[in-house]
Amino acid sequence: xxxxxxxxxxxxxxxxxxxxxxxxxxxxxxxxxxxxxxxxxxxxxxxxxxxxxxxxxxxxxxxxxxxxxxxxxxxxxxxxxxxxxxxxxxxxxxxxxxxxxxxxxxxxxxxxxxxxxxxxxxxxxxxxxxxxxxxxxxxxxxxxxxxxxxxxxxxxxxxxxxxxxxxxxxxxxxxx
Numbered sequence: 001x002x003x004x005x006x007x008x009x010x011x012x013x014x015x016x017x018x019x020x021x022x023x024x025x026x027x028x029x030x031x032x033x034x035x036x037x038x039x040x041x042x043x044x045x046x047x048x049x050x051x052x053x054x055x056x057x058x059x060x061x062x063x064x065x066x067x068x069x070x071x072x073x074x075x076x077x078x079x080x081x082x083x084x085x086x087x088x089x090x091x092x093x094x095x096x097x098x099x100x101x102x103x104x105x106x107x108x109x110x111x112x113x114x115x116x117x118x119x120x121x122x123x124x125x126x127x128x129x130x131x132x133x134x135x136x137x138x139x140x141x142x143x144x145x146x147x148x149x150x151x152x153x154x155x156x157x158x159x160x161x162x163x164x165x166x167x168x169x170x171x172x173x174x175x176x
Contacts, residue, residue, distance in 0.1 A: 030134050051079065103166055
């Protein structure tokens with residue numbers, strides 16, 4: 001077996017990518033403190049061609065060297081915006097017809113493997129702070145909550161890992 005070269009991967013250029021149809025998913029980062037997690041979210045969003053990222057609260061914004069370490073240029077390809085108040089961003093997305101889905105451990109949550117996204121829906125997936133999770137004020141206005149089953153001793157996955165798992169699950173259920 002031989003690795004594929006960059007030419008063999010046949011990736012689109014930046015302008016083509018910006019104009020191609022995106023998967024109707026928005027990532028909302030609610031007070032994510034690590035710039036490496038922010039950069040990773042951009043790179044994953046690019047890889048799955050999702051619509052956009054909302055950076056909220058204390059979440060750092062590009063351009064920043066620490067974000068670029070993990071984004072590897074994806075801050076140029078993925079549409080993003082900043083909102084000081086996460087709740088304001090969520091309400092705006094809700095008004096635009098997005099289903100607001102918190103990714104959190106909560107009473108009444110749906111396990112990721114059991115969640116069935118509807119292809120025609122627009123989703124805003126909310127990921128919270130690395131220590132405190134998603135704020136209570138946002139949990140009060142969500143449409144659903146998804147939880148990733150865990151079997152080890154830790155209480156949660158890293159937020160960038162969580163984003164990757166959830167987007168992979170959504171994309172495979174929507175596209176395949």
